[in-house]
Amino acid sequence: MHTSPLRRALTSAALLAAVTAASATPPALAAPTAASAAAASPAAMSRAAASALTSSAAADVTVDVDVRAGLATVPTTAIGVNHAIWDTELGKPAVSDLLKNAGVRMLRYPGGSYADIYHWRDHTAPGGYVAPGTDFDTFMAAARRVGAEPMIIANYGTGTAQEAADWVRYANVTNGYDATYWTIGNENYGNGHYGSAWEADDHADKSPSQYASEVVAYSRAMKAVDPDIKVGAVLTMPGNWPDGIVAAGDDGTWNQTVLRLAGAAIDFVDVHWYPGGGTAAEALSRTEHIGDATRLLREQIDRYAGPGAGRIGISLTETSVGVGPDTQPGALFLADAYSGLLENGVFTVQWWNVHNGIGTVSTVAGQTDYGDFGLLSSGGCLADGSVCEPALNTPFAPYHGLDLVAGFARPGDQLVRAGTGNPLVTAHASRRANGDLAVLLVNKDPDRAHTAALQFHGWTPSDAAPAVSSYLNGGDAVQTGGTGDVSGQVLPAYSLTLMTLHPARTDAAPPQQPGRPVAGAVTDRTATISWPAARAGSRPIAKYEVYRQTAGASEQLGETTGTTFTARNLEPGRRYTVTVVARDTGGTASWSSLPLTFTTAAPAQSACTVRFADTNDWGNGFVGSVDITNNTSAPVAGWTLAFTWPTGWQSVSSGWNATWQQTGTTVRVTSDAAIAANGTTSVGFVGSYSGPNVLPAAFTLNGTVCSTG
Template sequence: MRLIRRVLTGTVLVVAAATVGGVPSGASAAAESAVRVDVDARAGLAKVGDVALGVNHAIWDSQLGTPAVADLLGDAGVRMVRYPGGSYADIYHWKDHTAPGGYVAPDTDFDTFMAGARRTGAQPMIIANYGTGTAQEAADWVRYANVTKGYGAKYWTIGNENYGNGHYGSAWEADDHADKSPKEYAAHVVAYAQAMKAVDPTIKIGAVLTMPGNWPDGIVGAGDEGTWNQEVLTRAGAAIDFVDVHWYPGGSTPAEALTKTAHIQDAAYLLRQQIRSYAGDAADRIKISMTETNVDVGRNTQPGALFLADVYSGLLEQGVFTVHWWNVHNGLGTVSEVAGHTDYGDYGLLSSGNCNADNTVCQPPMNTPFAPYYALSLMGSFARTGDQFIGTGTDDASVSAHAVRRANGDLAVLLINKDPSASRSITVNYNGFTPASGAPAVSSVGNGDDAISTGASGSATGQTLAPYEIKLVTLHPAAPNAAGPKAPAQPAATVTDRTATISWPSAGAGLKYEVYRQNGGISEQLGETTATSLTVRNLEPGRRYTVNVLARDAAGRQSPSSLPVTFTTGTPASSSCTVKFRDTNDWGNGYVGSIDITNNAAAPVNGWTLTYTWPTAWQTVSSGWSATWEQTARTVRVTSDGSLAAGATATVGFVGAYSGPNVLPTAFTLNGTVCTSV
């Protein structure tokens, strides 16, 4: 499956039509539902960089670099293109433009790719061949690109999905190394980085990791000391500038696939935790790229478009510096009907124009945009370089909302209705921003549309979303954007179990600072001060918090938000109990867990209940032993009638399951007392 989606050859698959899900276009819609959306300009998230919107180009694509394709990508706002194409990167040799065992289309060499990238207005993301290549070959490529040709190619990843080399059982990625462990990959990443940066020390080197919650995340291979991510970061963290992950979250129906974007915040949080835990000093310099993502159902129809808009926004607001769709062209797959329209099972943004073996099913003409292309075009209008994402929240899981604040004070709000059959009446509430009156500028694309509609409609506070519609609403502030204080720099946090001291550099003289905790689209003010730090008290142990700082001058003018700081409170330094929670054997969507409970008190505990809460809704206890296990919603209770003597430790175990990022709990109570976690 993973190879098939990356390969476009002269042979096409025989396909059969089938109904996958959704409702036909024109079917009567259910009654319109009311939805509240909150947008908070005080809740700053990540800023949009200059390579935020990306796509993949592949050497087996005969349209690579053509003016028609380059212009379509440029029109959509694409600012980064990836070459030479997924798993092909680990068999590709740039000097002679060959990929032994694979197909290379004419006129897809590196110079042709770079000409197309320049016409698009995009920077390249280049994959150096790890599987069948050498560090010297990669260094020679850097020399040709940046010294001989002066292309200024900044971003270079070492390999593609190298954890798929058979080390964990599944093998789709070429790897000629006798040792296929993450330890060996990490050693070569260091060697590649040294050789490549010796040619051009300004380039950025990326190492391949796996996305938390996706195989083989959590698995420790035979002979390894840790997971793929742990081994690579520990051994190569000092040599790299970014990590590169892919995400194909799956889902057997459009509805299921569209729920997967709820995993993004926790996955990004876990990945950053791994980087900080394993990559050594100055690990915060290591950025994250997402260079492949797509869906399994509705790739060419509106579900694919909805997913693209939601996933690009979700990843960018979490600080991922570039997000890439797989692929520009990919070719005919299994044909079905999704949401009343023909879906060609094609991972491409644009049609490849090919047919099945007996010519009974053909795609639209070459380069015809599929639905995700229009979503990408909306993203190009929405998330512009320099914009800052801000917090949003909705009271309906079928509606996603994202928002950015522009440098000129404007706000842009992206609304996504993931319901295929019912419209939504949206009421938008703003915090830290007052919109101008009148109908705002609106751009939208709906189910089956072959163009983006634009015009003024609705109001700043009221919009209607048709079934499966994406709508971009751009708003001016009610008052001119009077020059006020600059945004404070990103704060830092020093935490205990119950307190957090938030600190930041001075943003100027005579300012008052306001500290806010993010809570969807409605922030909670934690305090204000004229100093450059604030200690917040009465926090919950083991809980994650995201905090922003804003400045206000003597005239009452408020600055834009700082970048956020996210932290998790600890547990008491000393307590009458200590808990150690361990994942002892993980297989990718479940694990054997063990919990050690120690009584630190001077007296025995006769009968006990240990309580904790899963950080996410997709984590469960499948079974447990050595105590009675019960889970209600996300809360787990482990009960024993036994006695725990002073200084004694009881060990209980369970089988856990997860269907997304496995964020382990860190806070536990024993008979109502918060324990120290180790």
């Protein structure tokens, strides 16, 4: 057993109290044993009986699945997990086979914060523990057995660019491993520059500008050896510390600085996401942050990384849940988070960790949770011997969630929008090349089953019974067989359900997918959308249909025979996501294009102008300043400024120079004072947020939409 010296480094999520236990104790691994036997599947119900059951229970959840609302295409690297040099099971055939069977296609090495103390040449990590038989060649053999691409973390904290370049040479020139993905360091913003220090960093200058300059040097040295590799830089996930903070002596945040100085030298950015939450319910609700967080990150890349920033991908190489990590909340969170992140274009999502070790033992939803952040049991016990984990390599609940996600999101599938009106039931959908549609349903309600009615938009299912797999609370295997049919399913409490449905038959080959659209000439009320033409299938293309994605069925904005469309009657300062579908002369539709998201502008000219700024941010709150200018020749005697927060986790805590009031997400700022003709008044407030801080983009003064400056 290896104890306290490794408490800091087993996971690099030390900044969040909710997941501190992940780095508590390295796994004390017993001798290898086979994984526990899978539970027997329940007897399949007849289709008639299933239909009768579904129809007899009133559906309380409606699931809208819209294939016209395309999202991302699933890459081969999508399903990932971390592998660490302190794990004595690294590379063992039993573990590699379990990972392969769960659909893992990317493995990260040498493991979290250990990356910044690890020296590959002599396989040492001064100040930490290195397990026997975990060197780089062993890891690569395991990756090949799994069928997974490696993602390797080059040592930034105590290493050099030359050391990293030599590693690339050994891997790809000497041994022909073809290791493509290399990240420079791990959570290097945790080096003390922002006050918290858990990441090793020997550089005298610990600023983001120093990290960025070293990233450039590392990238040049490594690509001089193998120009085909992809190099990644460490950023922070919007909404997670230290996002938004500008440290003393810096002229921007960590992300802004790294992207501005190193954007031209990198191929992807690497972020971690530990959303926290004091209860299982709160932790599971945090997946609603994903869309805004990834969009803000993409906007930062596009704004600061310079020309060609669109080539820069996003990897998310550590995530887990802080409550119930090895029981059902872990499985539910994993399925929801992986799906949501992949929908938003992240090219790999990686769970922390394969093994991690016993932590704080508790009971979650009737099951013993060992506080273990691993996919597989380490087989260890508490120090006093009072509680022991299951046998070594027994899969925990998140492993089964990963198994279902790999079956849901297969490489080449197109993820499409699916949603419900119930926050306790989330839905995801993917379209396959053979026409099948997979729907993943997550019931986060620990106490109640829900009956889900499925509605399909732009796609018609056949009458054939769907294939159904599920993972239930306390289960030790994924089960096959469900309760329902193509129109609905009963979702047991705290469960994952995967349905695979077949399409109604069509004999015509559809048009090919149109290219990703782009927006031009965006104003407050209009946007011109254009896209590369689709290639015809069995019949000529008759038209293109443009859809706006919404929570339910997409809204058709219009159609055209060309490849340009002007959307009109839009709302100022509002975000729109649109897709394009080609339809042939026989009425057969193509797959949806990839999505385009844009935000309409404020009016170019108005009777008022608002300048809104975040002037001082501390990670979960900020000071906001608002300047209101009266652009008319007459004073405004008494005024009300109104705006709406883009999310439900933002609020005004206090304000000055006016009366501030928030109802729901709408903020009203009122004053009896006058704004002079062509004059400006300034007000301010303290705001708080518990997720990505998306600033408002539209403001009205006494009902008039203002321009922004």
